[in-house]
Amino acid sequence: MFVAWRDLRTAKGRFALMGTVIVLVTLLVGLLSGLTAGLARENVSGVTGLPADRLVFAEPPDGRSPSFSDSAVSEGQWRSWARRPGVVDAAPLGVRTTEAAAAPGSGGGTGGGAARVAVAAFGAEPGGRLAPGGLAPGRVVLSARAAEELGVRVGDRVRLGPGTAAVAAVEGDASHAHLPVVWTALQDWRRLPGAPGGATVIALTTGEGFTAAASEAADEALGTTALTVDEALAAIGSYQAENGSLQLMRGFLFAISALVVGAFFTVWTVQRAPEIAVLKALGASTGYLLRDALGQALLVLTAGTLAGTALAAGAGLLIGRSEVPFAVEPATVLVPAAVTVVLGAAGAALSVRRITAVDPLTALGSAR
Amino acid sequence: MTLLLDDVTLTYEDGGGRLTALDRVRLDVPAGTVAAVVGPSGSGKSSLLAVAATLIAPDRGRVVVDGADTAALDRGARSRLRRERVGIVFQQPNLLPSLTAAEQVQLMAHLSGRPPAAARDRARELLAAVGLAGEADRRPHRLSGGQRQRVNIARALMNDPAVLLVDEPTSALDHERGAAVLDLLVGLTRERGTATVLVTHDREHLARADRVLTMRDGRLTGA
Incomplete structure (x- = not known):
């Protein structure tokens, strides 16, 4: 880094410009990553927070994928799944989008004028593995956001579908397809408009002895499709559409940052060609020159990425205080930073390899 | 003998055929002597330096630098030989x-992996030897043409080369500064025992050389 350090010191303006570009790209990647993770959490936290490792859907019609909005499983199917080898627990889970409102005289409820709030109603058997504490027929457990939006507290009553229920507890921050989760007893859930007679899915907890072959055999016999929890996220329509678009944008940003860094170091290397020829003529090995140039690129990249990431984390913390879904966590801060550095270094490596082609003879002037 | 070119032939592609830049050249330069090479432009002087500096391998013949036959060396070993045993004054x-100025000279020690502290002192000694003690911390744009050429010479001497290859060292200097640079080169050659090849157009330089060789159409005469 003997020459590289001194180039950085001398060509401050050029490297500051490049560093600023990297800061801005990293800031953009960081903000997009936080937003993607925040939106994803609003989409999937109800499902990922379930105490289960697999979800069983009704087999979709030919050519379609399993979906929470279309799936309906029967009591016979979950009882059969519960008897399968390796299945520790099989619990029916109802998932339905509906409207809720504070009942008259409760919290935000002011008679017929209480605001209606769209919620994701999760129906579980009271006392079962899925059910939060306090869940019982006629009693609901609200996520914190649901309670806030409805303006109710424990002991208040909420209207959910055709009936009303008492708020037994407010806990967690689960949401499903951007809607706050309201836990209700399965028998109450079945009375919601459009709810099927059974449940939406079966939540499985599996142990030793549960194999892929056994899962496929059960699906075949029972007319179901069992998916891991991660696979089941694709069955949330809004998650699939949003996440795909946002990840594509992130991918393009990563590619753009690699191209920008590569373009800068290509121009820089071309401009330095006469100096590189002199260094080679003086006896510098190609390895030395490549290490020098790559070290310089890594330094600029790392400094720019750290600054951009710090700005993104700071902005994320501010944004996170508002209603914008934004997640500031290692996966949304450090991973994009590391990817930016790695891809930028790859772009720089492709450009500085031009060093190998510089002919030291040119340092001697007209040798030919 | 510190530099030997024995029956060296070098050709380049030139359109459909080959152009002979060096034609069976023989040159030996003992330690502590200056061999001046004169000749018109395009006669092969720069090619001679390029071959002696191991920047290009000849088609035929032997190049021996400080006892090392360069034909037996791979690219890495040639780079090492160049930075440790050959000094080039461009x-x-x-x-x-x-x-x-000091860092230009230190660079040579850095390329050879020598400790920076010792290199710093040595670089300043060399700059003092070429009359630039007070200019060590100046970058090239703050040095005159003559000062830059003297830094060029100090850099070439940093690793105590056995062979010094000097290409038209005074072409960008006025008469007085050119004479001073030549004095310096000849003095350093005697003092340090290098084998110096001096390519020049300037007839006034020839009187200072131990031998004068003429290059014409790739042939060296007077060797």
Whole structure:
């Protein structure tokens, strides 16, 4: 880094410009990553927070994928799944989008004028593995956001579908397809408009002895499709559409940052060609020159990425205080930073390899 | 003998055929002597330096630098030989714009993996030897043409080369500064026992050389 350090010191303006570009790209990647993770959490936290490792859907019609909005499983199917080898627990889970409102005289409820709030109603058997504490027929457990939006507290009553229920507890921050989760007893859930007679899915907890072959055999016999929890996220329509678009944008940003860094170091290397020829003529090995140039690129990249990431984390913390879904966590801060550095270094490596082609003879002037 | 070119032939592609830049050249330069090479432009002087500096391998013949037959060396070993045993004084100073005068000279020690502290002292000694003690911390754009050429010479001497290859060292200097640079080169050759090849157009330089060789159409005469 003997020459590289001194180039950085001398060509401050050029490297500051490049560093600023990297800061801005990293800031953009960081903000997009936080937003993607925040939106994803609003989409999937109800499902990922379930105490289960697999979800069983009704087999979709030919050519379609399993979906929470279309799936309906029967009591016979979950009882059969519960008897399968390796299945520790099989619990029916109802998932339905509906409207809720504070009942008259409760919290935000002011008679017929209480605001209606769209919620994701999760129906579980009271006392079962899925059910939060306090869940019982006629009693609901609200996520914190649901309670806030409805303006109710424990002991208040909420209207959910055709009936009303008492708020037994407010806990967690689960949401499903951007809607706050309201836990209700399965028998109450079945009375919601459009709810099927059974449940939406079966939540499985599996142990030793549960194999892929056994899962496929059960699906075949029972007319179901069992998916891991991660696979089941694709069955949330809004998650699939949003996440795909946002990840594509992130991918393009990563590619753009690699191209920008590569373009800068290509121009820089071309401009330095006469100096590189002199260094080679003086006896510098190609390895030395490549290490020098790559070290310089890594330094600029790392400094720019750290600054951009710090700005993104700071902005994320501010944004996170508002209603914008934004997640500031290692996966949304450090991973994009590391990817930016790695891809930028790859772009720089492709450009500085031009060093190998510089002919030291040119340092001697007209040798030919 | 410190530099030997024995029956060296070098050709380049030239359109459909080959152009002979060096034609069965023989040159030996003992330690502590200056061999001056004169000749018109395009006669092969720069090719001679390029071959002696191991920057290009001849088609035929042997190049022996400080006892090492360069034909037996791979690219890495040739680079090592060049930075440790050969000093090149370029026609243009070819200084790196981001380095101070002292750093230009230190660079040679850095390339050879020598400790920076010792290199710093040695670089300043060499700059003092070429009359630039007070300019060590200046970058090239703050040095005159003559000062840059003297930094070029100090850089070439940093690793105590056995062979010094000097290409038109005074072409960018006025008469007085050119004479001073030549005095310096001849003095250093005697003092340090290098084998110096001096390519020049300047007839006034020839009187200072131990031998004068003429290059014409790739042939060296007077060797």
